[in-house]
Amino acid sequence: MSSTPSGMVDARQRARALDQSDALASTRGEFNIPTGAQIASSRLSDPGPASAESESGQGRDETAECVYLCGNSLGLQPKRTPARIGQFLATWAAHGVQGHFKPLNDSPLPSWVDVDARAAELVAPIVGAAKSEVAVMQTLTANLHLLMSAFYHPDINGRHKIILESRAFPSDHFAVETQLRHHGLTPETSMVTIQSPFSEDNVLSSYDIMSVISTHAASTALILLPGIQYYTGQLLDIPVITAFAHKHGIFVIWDLAHAVGNVPLSLHDWDVDAAAWCSYKYLNGGPGCIGGLFVHERNSLVTKAVTDDKPEEGYSNRLAGWWGNDKRTRFAMANKFHPVGGAAGFQLSNPSVLDITSLTASLEVFALAGGVPALRKKSLALTAFLESLLLGAMSADHRTLFRIITPSDPEQRGAQLSLLLPPGMLETVMKELEARSVIVDERKPDVIRVAPAPLYNTFSDCVEFVEAFSTALEAAKGAKAG
Structure with missing residues (x-):
């Protein structure tokens, strides 16, 4: 095994x-960071400091916090989350159904009928929108379907195509394909995928995207693109691409799963049509937590009051449920759907209060940190530092065993760096990293994704990762040779 380079x-x-x-630095203390012993344990209960060294014999103090660089997949739990959920459970236990409308003087939580409005207020500045343009609801793919049901109106003799990237997250592919079939169309005739002719990693330039838009403009009804591509970690130029699509009369929906809480967004000012996101990555809402959507105010206007003869007039049609009704008429129980103006009018059922309570606990930490601009400043420094270690501090031998496929331009990426390994090394590298209490995630066949989240990661985390990664690469090379 090669010795540790002096650069480390x-x-x-x-x-x-x-x-x-x-x-x-203080925001790290807002999160529960697993210890090495907890990561290694197969028990629900805390294993405690039973052993100061790991069973693998690597000599790392297992009572120490692990190196968690996986916020792009699942954010860590804020310490205030159990407290807020406890307050919700106490409200439910002591007040039952009254919790929907009864404000409690000694509780920081809103009454349940207003919990979605409170969450929208907190998430709006994170996505650069007015509160009325945001709804916290459903899940990412469900929200994409809801947006497409409202804004995708194919005409087989005119505009009917949907453009997306060739390597979009599978769920986005499935959503587009099934929307097409729902309208009696086929992916073969109505789905266009973008692939870069210039990049072996399919990193898409704005030119690549706009060229495809230009080619299919006359027959395209909708575009679905990621703010940040999940595999490469590339940040697309949302305002430029949106403006170009609008010049061709095309509606654009953005999947912001990897962008929300990660990079600055100005959805209203960028004139974005609509967007959707999840909340369990950089927003730290918890596994499978409630999602959110943005609908620009021009696309969610309600211009007429509800009338007995034509209650459906005055707003864009969409799949609907009772929670989208104006609160003033929501509990009237009349079978006349007429939505409240704004994104809230796209809601269906009453949202999970448990989910939103978990999410808002994390959103409180975002506010405490000063919002996304402050986080982005640290994130740029963290990811640049990690990149410099990978390219400059590791041994020359180890640098030949991986390639960074994320763009090197900081303005074209978020927190994540995707590292492409030679075939056959991924399993050993992941196993060796975990043995050293280093948590990242994999995307088969050969990529590991490393994402230092500025709310809780440190520069020292980056050093520990690179040291562990060097050792893991050495082990994987030996296993492959053997």
Whole structure:
């Protein structure tokens, strides 16, 4: 095994200095960070400090916090989440159905009928929108379907195509394909996928995307693209692509699963038509937590009051449910759907209060940190530091065993760096990293994704990852050779 490069010794010193001067260092204390022993344990209960060293014999103190660089897949739990959920459960236990409308003087939580409005207020600045343009509801793919049901109106003799990227997240592919079939169309005739002719990793330039738009403009009704591509970690130029699509009369929906809470967004000012996201990655809402959507105010206007003869007039049609009704008439129980103006009018059922309570606990931490601009400043520094270690501090031998496929331009990426390994090494690398209490995620066949989240990760985390990664690569090379 090759010795630790001297550059890593210097990197530790630099990391400590950067951590000491970090203006957001205190937000790490807002999160529950698993220890090495917890990561290694197969028990629900805390295994405690039974062993100071891991069973693998790597010598890492298992009572120490693990190196968690997986916020792009599942964010860590805020410490205030159990407290907020406990307050919700106490309300339910003590007040039952009264919790829907009864404000409690000693509770920080809103009454349940207003819980979605409170969440929208907190998430609106994170996506750069007015509160009325945001709804916290459903899940990511469900929201994409709801948006397409409202805004995709294919004409087989005119505009009927949907454009998406060739390597979109599978759920987005499934949503587009089934929407087409729902309208009696087929993916073969009505789905256009974008693939870069210039990049072996399919990193898409704005030129690549706009060229496809230009080619199919006359027959395209809708575009679905990711804010950040899940596999490569590339941040697309949302305002430029949106404006270009609008010049061709095309409606654009953005999947912001990997962008929300990660990079600054200005959805209203960028004139984005609509967008959807999940909340369990950088928003730290918890596994499968409630999603959200944005609908620009021009697309969610309600211009007429409800009338007995034509209650459906004055708003864009959409799949509907009772929670989209104006609160003033929601509980009238009349069979006349007439939505409240804004994104809230796209809601269906009453949302899970448990989910929203978990999400808002994390959104409180975002507000405490000063919002996305402050987080982005630290994120740029963290990811650049990680990149410099991978390219400059690791041994030359180890640098030949991976390639960063995420764009090197900081303005074209978020927190994530995707590392492409040679075939056959992924399983061993992941196993060796976990043995050293380092948590990242994999995307088969050969990519690991590493994402230092500025709310809770440190520069020292980046150093520990690179040291563990070097050892894991060495082990994987040996296993492959053997």
